[in-house]
Amino acid sequence: MEGGEAASLLGERSPGRPAQLKTYRRRWFLLAVVCLLNCSNAMLWLTFAPVADKTASYFHISLETVNWLSLVYLLISIPFGLVATWVLDSVGLRWAVTLSAWLNMTGSIIRMFSVLKFLSLGSQSYWYLFVGQCLCALAQPLVIFSPTKLAALWFPDHQRATANMVASMSNPLGILIANVLSPALVPEGKHIPLMVNENWFNQAAGLFGVQLLYIFADSGVGKTGNMSLHCVVQLGVYAIPAVTACALATTGIHEKVPPTPPSASATNSTSQPFLTGLKMLLRNKSYIILAVCFGGGIGMFTCFSSLLEQILCEKGYSNVFAGLNGALFTMCGLLGAFLLGLYVDRTRRFIESTKICFCLSALASIVFAVASRFRHQAITLAIASSLFGFFGFAIYPVAMELAVECSYPVGEGTSTGLIFVASQVQGVILMILLQALTVRVSEDPSSACALNQDGALDWTIPTLLLAGLCSAMACFYVIFFNTDYKRLHAEANGGTLVSAEDTAAAAAPEA
Numbered sequence: 001m002e003g004g005e006a007a008s009l010l011g012e013r014s015p016g017r018p019a020q021l022k023t024y025r026r027r028w029f030l031l032a033v034v035c036l037l038n039c040s041n042a043m044l045w046l047t048f049a050p051v052a053d054k055t056a057s058y059f060h061i062s063l064e065t066v067n068w069l070s071l072v073y074l075l076i077s078i079p080f081g082l083v084a085t086w087v088l089d090s091v092g093l094r095w096a097v098t099l100s101a102w103l104n105m106t107g108s109i110i111r112m113f114s115v116l117k118f119l120s121l122g123s124q125s126y127w128y129l130f131v132g133q134c135l136c137a138l139a140q141p142l143v144i145f146s147p148t149k150l151a152a153l154w155f156p157d158h159q160r161a162t163a164n165m166v167a168s169m170s171n172p173l174g175i176l177i178a179n180v181l182s183p184a185l186v187p188e189g190k191h192i193p194l195m196v197n198e199n200w201f202n203q204a205a206g207l208f209g210v211q212l213l214y215i216f217a218d219s220g221v222g223k224t225g226n227m228s229l230h231c232v233v234q235l236g237v238y239a240i241p242a243v244t245a246c247a248l249a250t251t252g253i254h255e256k257v258p259p260t261p262p263s264a265s266a267t268n269s270t271s272q273p274f275l276t277g278l279k280m281l282l283r284n285k286s287y288i289i290l291a292v293c294f295g296g297g298i299g300m301f302t303c304f305s306s307l308l309e310q311i312l313c314e315k316g317y318s319n320v321f322a323g324l325n326g327a328l329f330t331m332c333g334l335l336g337a338f339l340l341g342l343y344v345d346r347t348r349r350f351i352e353s354t355k356i357c358f359c360l361s362a363l364a365s366i367v368f369a370v371a372s373r374f375r376h377q378a379i380t381l382a383i384a385s386s387l388f389g390f391f392g393f394a395i396y397p398v399a400m401e402l403a404v405e406c407s408y409p410v411g412e413g414t415s416t417g418l419i420f421v422a423s424q425v426q427g428v429i430l431m432i433l434l435q436a437l438t439v440r441v442s443e444d445p446s447s448a449c450a451l452n453q454d455g456a457l458d459w460t461i462p463t464l465l466l467a468g469l470c471s472a473m474a475c476f477y478v479i480f481f482n483t484d485y486k487r488l489h490a491e492a493n494g495g496t497l498v499s500a501e502d503t504a505a506a507a508a509p510e511a
């Protein structure tokens with residue numbers, strides 16, 4: 001039943017007793033399920049962002065209201081993120097993945113209700129979208145926290161960083177799909193009625209991830225008899241990855257942990273009680289610095305992905321170009337994460353790699369902030385977005401592994417979850433602050449923004465602020481962050497704890 005097991009003797013767990021450590025082929029199935037779920041959740045998150053102005057114009061709602069469809073992910077994940085860390089480290093990986101899969105699928109289905117005539121709420125059908133987004137947002141912390149737990153429990157030490165990279169980067173892959181497809185479907189708001197052409201629908205129906213729901217809210221455009229049917233069909237295609245991930249997670253994941261651990265540290269992966277681990281993290285200065293800096297970096301990347309179209313349209317850049325920038329940002333990020341993950345797996349240079357990439361991503365953000373304030377800078381913006389993604393995304397999986405290394409023996413769900421919660425708090429603050437700092441400008445014929453409002457928004461101050469914060473975070477991280485690789489040292493010593501301070505902190509509540 002466990003065909004394909006590869007056994008290896010990696011060390012001793014106690015004096016005189018060799019520990020036989022095994023890996024199982026089914027770890028790749030678990031990795032595939034987490035990747036699909038992560039990708040699907042990201043696709044549901046940012047479908048609106050690349051066409052925010054067109055969505056606001058068509059639905060007759062404000063741009064701020066459209067932004068809430070993305071912002072709700074950040075808000076909900078803050079309180080639920082703490083619950084998700086407890087679920088992962090106390091209940092187990094299996095139930096965390098299964099629960100997130102069901103929440104994700106249910107949310108994607110509820111959003112279909114806004115195009116069903118017999119369930120129509122008229123001008124209030126938007127609330128179907130919002131409720132669906134809320135359920136998908138509940139799933140996000142569970143699936144975002146899972147990669148490090150999966151890598152620690154099922155993968156040997158020389159594959160952990162790579163496995164974490166693959167699972168983590170499936171989230172930006174979902175963002176990439178949304179960035180490419182949404183602008184392609186809706187090049188201009190005035191062309192929406194033309195998109196009802198039957199041949200166009202036949203072509204679009206074959207595209208994975210297409211969701212016309214956000215453009216055609218009801219059957220009030222074009223061929224009224226067929227419009228809702230087309231929307232439901234397209235939304236059903238978009239829900240396929242969510243439904244597939246839920247089916248695979250429910251029927252294919254049967255164990256919390258492998259029968260035999262793949263590494264010396266795996267048996268200690270859930271050794272610390274949740275509250276004890278939380279206290280240990282709050283006393284760990286290195287971890288706090290990592291949480292503030294890396295969490296802030298994730299928050300900035302969230303803002304960049306959500307607001308990119310709005311930042312560029314005021315200077316005359318089309319939604320298609322904004323989507324292309326988002327795609328370059330993500331694709332280059334995937335490449336950077338892949339290369340850095342392989343490098344770190346071989347060299348164990350976690351700290352040096354993250355410091356260099358953080359600094360280079362800050363430089364790229366400065367270039368983008370300046371270039372985005374001028375017209376006809378498409379090449380410069382494309383290069384800046386590519387470099388920002390290449391160096392910025394590369395940090396993500398490595399920093400997650402670094403969080404586990406500097407906080408061991410705290411559970412992986414807790415150590416990575418707290419960073420994610422910190423990133424969402426900073427992301428919410430940044431999203432609200434950046435929108436508040438925008439300045440409404442008079443109607444400009446060269447603007448590509450399609451808003452039924454008094455002019456567009458100027459993002460000069462917010463983009464420069466974002467670049468300044470990224471640079472400040474990078475400097476702070478380079479100067480002040482340093483830590484021992486506690487998990488690697490523990491494995492070298494047969495799985496024993498490396499820090500007397502950590503041991504004392506863990507034992508204190510039970511004394």
